[in-house]
Amino acid sequence: MIVVFGSTGNVGRHVVTGLVAAGERVRAFTRDPARARFDESVEVVAGDLRDPGTVLAALTGADGVYVATSPDALAHELAVAAALRRSGAGRVVKLSSVAANAPVTDSYGAAHAAAENAFMDSGAEWTVLRPAGYMSNVLQWRSSITSQGRVYQPYGKVRRAVIDPEDVAAVAVACLTTAGHHGKAYQLTGPEALTAPQQTARVSVALGRPLEFVDVDPEQARNGMIRAGMPPELVDGLLSSMADPGPLRGGTPQSTVRQITGRPPATFDSWLARHLTELHG
Ligand SMILES: NC(=O)c1ccc[n+]([C@@H]2O[C@H](COP(=O)([O-])OP(=O)(O)OC[C@H]3O[C@@H](n4cnc5c(N)ncnc54)[C@H](OP(=O)(O)O)[C@@H]3O)[C@@H](O)[C@H]2O)c1
Numbered sequence: 674m675i676v677v678f679g680s681t682g683n684v685g686r687h688v689v690t691g692l693v694a695a696g697e698r699v700r701a702f703t704r705d706p707a708r709a710r711f712d713e714s715v716e717v718v719a720g721d722l723r724d725p726g727t728v729l730a731a732l733t734g735a736d737g738v739y740v741a742t743s744p745d746a747l748a749h750e751l752a753v754a755a756a757l758r759r760s761g762a763g764r765v766v767k768l769s770s771v772a773a774n775a776p777v778t779d780s781y782g783a784a785h786a787a788a789e790n791a792f793m794d795s796g797a798e799w800t801v802l803r804p805a806g807y808m809s810n811v812l813q814w815r816s817s818i819t820s821q822g823r824v825y826q827p828y829g830k831v832r833r834a835v836i837d838p839e840d841v842a843a844v845a846v847a848c849l850t851t852a853g854h855h856g857k858a859y860q861l862t863g864p865e866a867l868t869a870p871q872q873t874a875r876v877s878v879a880l881g882r883p884l885e886f887v888d889v890d891p892e893q894a895r896n897g898m899i900r901a902g903m904p905p906e907l908v909d910g911l912l913s914s915m916a917d918p919g920p921l922r923g924g925t926p927q928s929t930v931r932q933i934t935g936r937p938p939a940t941f942d943s944w945l946a947r948h949l950t951e952l953h954g
Pocket residue numbers: 678679680681682683684685702703704705720721722723741742743744746749768769770771803804805806807810
């Protein structure tokens with residue numbers, strides 16, 4: 674039995690599908706089972722990562738665990754690691770970020786690194802996945818694309834080898850179902866490094882309408898994210914990660930997805946073709 678925390682997330686929902694396809698028994702943990710849409714073989718359990726009792730109960734009989742949660746929720750992950758120490762589940766895959774690659778330079782990476790350490794000390798066979806930015810982050814542009822034909826983002830010159838969340842999930846499934854991944858921290862990227870203006874140009878072609886990229890001043894972006902309700906410390910960490918063009922932060926394509934899954938990572942154009950309707954107003 675493999676328990677999936679973050680089962681409804683960008684990556685987690687594909688982890689559930691992939692594990693089912695691999696013939697695994699899956700227990701999907703969510704705060705709202707009514708909204709979860711999974712194969713009928715999946716055991717959906719209601720729980721909250723802020724409630725350690727529900728976490729421990731979900732681990733009953735588990736021999737594998739996948740963990741992802743909201744980016745500002747270190748306490749959630751520490752709770753799962755603590756429950757794992759008590760329950761003794763076999764394998765754990767923790768979804769982390771390239772921001773956790775050493776040297777860690779911001780609060781976002783530091784929180785992921787602290788969670789990674791907790792799983793490394795949990796007694797389980799651990800693997801951590803450190804993906805670059807998701808291709809699906811482009812969906813956050815939908816509203817300004819629809820209303821203004823514009824994309825607003827800071828650090829437009831920074832190239833990022835963005836990754837399809839389904840590829841991250843495919844790696845997670847391989848790590849949970851095959852041997853040889855214990856003690857590994859995998860840096861995961863897509864196949865090409867693109868700037869946000871380049872992504873905007875591809876979206877423009879796919880949608881068949883002109884789009885303008887606006888390189889937002891980072892301070893303005895910071896204020897907007899805080900106004901939208903994000904914790905200031907998380908905002909500062911995320912912006913600092915976004916500003917870093919180096920290979921350690923996902924600026925250079927890696928071969929890890931192909932090595933682990935046996936197939937190349939999806940291109941941005943392929944992701945776009947599959948998600949175009951979600952970008953239409
Ligand atoms: N976006 C990026 O570009 C990017 C890149 C690299 C790494 N990451 C990392 O990816 C992780 C997020 O993964 P994701 O994008 O797959 O997830 P997501 O789409 O952000 O969804 C969050 C998941 O966490 C669950 N969750 C949140 N609070 C919970 C709570 N109190 N109790 C139970 N479940 C809770 C949600 O479940 P329910 O709502 O169903 O309860 C949902 O399944 C973060 O750690 C982020 O730092 C993101």
